Amino acid sequence: DVKVTQSSRYLVKRTGEKVFLECVQDMDHENMFWYRQDPGLGLRLIYFSYDVKMKEKGDIPEGYSVSREKKERFSLILESASTNQTSMYLCASSPGDRDTGELFFGEGSRLTVL
Amino acid sequence: RKEVEQDPGPFNVPEGATVAFNCTYSNSASQSFFWYRQDCRKEPKLLMSVYSSGNEDGRFTAQLNRASQYISLLIRDSKLSDSATYLCVVNEGDRSNTGKLIFGQGTTLQVKP
Numbered sequence: 001d002v003k004v005t006q007s008s009r010y011l012v013k014r015t016g017e018k019v020f021l022e023c024v025q026d027m028d029h030e031n032m033f034w035y036r037q038d039p040g041l042g043l044r045l046i047y048f049s050y051d052v053k054m055k056e057k058g059d060i061p062e063g064y065s066v067s068r069e070k071k072e073r074f075s076l077i078l079e080s081a082s083t084n085q086t087s088m089y090l091c092a093s094s095p096g097d098r099d100t101g102e103l104f105f106g107e108g109s110r111l112t113v114l
Numbered sequence: 115r116k117e118v119e120q121d122p123g124p125f126n127v128p129e130g131a132t133v134a135f136n137c138t139y140s141n142s143a144s145q146s147f148f149w150y151r152q153d154c155r156k157e158p159k160l161l162m163s164v165y166s167s168g169n170e171d172g173r174f175t176a177q178l179n180r181a182s183q184y185i186s187l188l189i190r191d192s193k194l195s196d197s198a199t200y201l202c203v204v205n206e207g208d209r210s211n212t213g214k215l216i217f218g219q220g221t222t223l224q225v226k227p
Contacts, residue, residue: 035217040122040219041219042118042201042217042218042219042220043158043201043217044217045215090157090158100163101146101148101163101205101215102148102160103158103160103215105157105158105159106157107156107157108157
C-alpha cells in the first residue's frame with residue numbers, strides 16, 4: 001500500500017513563527033502536492049511538484065513556499081505564520097507517468113496559529 | 115461561481131435508503147472525473163472514477179453528463195458505514211496531470227439506524 005506520512009498531526013504556533021510541515025511517500029511517486037482544507041471551501045492546492053527540485057504554484061501559494069530536495073520528501077514552509085493560515089494541511093502524491101488521476105493523501109496536519 | 119459545486123448537505127437517511135449526490139462543474143474542457151470519500155477526521159480516498167458511459171461498483175453508481183456538466187453518485191441500500199463526506203473531483207488537465215484536480219467542498223452523508 002502507498003504510504004504518505006506527514007510528520008505532525010497537530011501543531012500550535014504563534015503569529016510570525018516559521019513553520020515546517022514535512023511529508024514523505026514510500027512508493028517512488030513522481031508527483032507530490034500540498035493542499036489545505038477549510039470548512040465550506042474544500043481542498044485548495046497550494047503547491048505541487050512533478051520532480052525533484054521542481055515546484056509549481058497552485059491556486060493559493062501566497063504565504064507559503066515548498067522544498068523538494070529528494071523524490072520522497074516534499075516540505076511546506078510558512079515563512080511567517082498568520083492566523084488565517086490556521087487550517088488542515090494535506091499532503092498527497094501520485095505516480096506520474098502511470099497516473100490514473102488518483103491522489104494518495106497523508107493523514108493531515110492540523111495547524112493552529114495563535 | 116465555484117468551479118466544482120456540490121450541495122453540502124448534510125443528507126440524513128435511514129439504513130437501506132437510496133441516496134443520490136449531484137455535482138456540477140464549470141470547465142467544459144475537463145477531462146476526467148472522480149468521487150472521493152472522506153471519513154471524519156481522516157484523509158480523502160478515491161471511491162471511484164466516473165466514466166462517460168456510467169459505471170457501477172457494488173452499491174455505488176457514478177454517472178457523467180458532459181453536455182450538462184453534471185456528475186452524480188448513487189448509493190443503494192445505504193449502510194451505517196457509508197456515513198462520510200463525498201467529494202466530487204474534476205481533472206481540468208489531461209489524464210496524467212493530477213495537478214489540475216479541482217475538489218468540490220463535499221456532501222456529507224449520515225446514515226441512521
